[in-house]
Amino acid sequence: MTPEEVAALFTRSDGRYLCARWGRPLAPVVFGVEEPTLEVLKGAFEAVVTLAGHRMAETDPELGANLMVFFCRDWAELVAVPDLDRLIDGLDGLVARLRAADANQYRVFRFDEAGAIRACFVFLRMDADLSQVPAATLALSQAVHSILLWSDSAFTDRSPLALANGVAVLRPEIGAVIRAAYDPVLPAMADDPSHALRLHARMGVQ
Template identity: 75%
Template sequence: MTPDAVRALFTRADGTYLFARWGRPIVPVVFGVEEATLSVVKGAVEAVVALAGHRMAETDPELGANLMVFFFRDWAELPEVPNLDRLVPGLEDLCARLAAAQANQYRIFRFDPDGAIRAVFVFLRMDAHLEAVPVETLALSQAVQMILLWSDRAFAEQSPLVLAEAGSAMLRPEIAAVIRAGYDPVLPVMAQDGAHALRLFARLGRAV
């Protein structure tokens, strides 16, 4: 992991650098799954939050839950969820665009005034591709992608996960180190200067 590689994880397609982490405790809620899958998803979130050295809570004073994960079969189902359009303005048009693109996942981030992550909405359309992924792998991947505001290109060519010897998925060590470094309390909750990547890189050795 080089300074340039760290910078690339938070450099968007338009060339801008943007890093953000959660500033408030994370309160997850999962829709559209059975109890067994629910425990797997929440367990993955808990594991990644613990890795980051961050916190979880039973409720968010403003939102109730601030990490909402939706499993469904068709994008047309989302606009029918009561009050979701109040949380996600333009939901119907968004779903139409995602359906046309045959997308199977989408994440929306909301931010506090200081730039810290305030809430994340995760939408997973369970097509044949996602159904073929073990639920433990899918849950861990989504947990990793919500713990920081990664670049839209961060994992386009390489997954944040790697297969362990037993065949189960685990977080790539270098990505785990970036997550730990990103939650160093000395660093800001949000950064738009690429020099921030150098500060992250300087902490990677301590974060391994």
């Protein structure tokens, strides 16, 4: 990847550069799936966290769980989830926007005082398209999307995953970006485009 391609992964549609990584161990919890799918999801998160050189935990001391994944068949189901409106400001309005856009996934990030990721809420509506995606592929995709704050247009033209012998795997260059972003020398949050040059410099020495 060129430095410009790295920068594009974190340059939002409004032109603002913003990259953030987790500042605490990930403590995931998944709602709305059966045990086999749950294990696949947790395995994918563990694999991506290990790739990043980061950590997972059973619980977050402040939040209990800081990475929550919700599966539903209709966005309206979210309104009935107990206390979800306390975690997501304007939940009713969000549900209305998601239904109007016919979206099938959405992520909400929360950040700490340093700008590092503090929590992530992932919402997946299992429509006809998502229902056709193998569980392992969906799990890996969500893990990749949640490990960093990517641009809102980072993967609109090209998925972070590729197929190897019919199995979904993380594209090597995206894996290199993730590892570089978690280099402890780099800040947990950066909003200067020069940060992409530092990422790029570290991608070649992984």
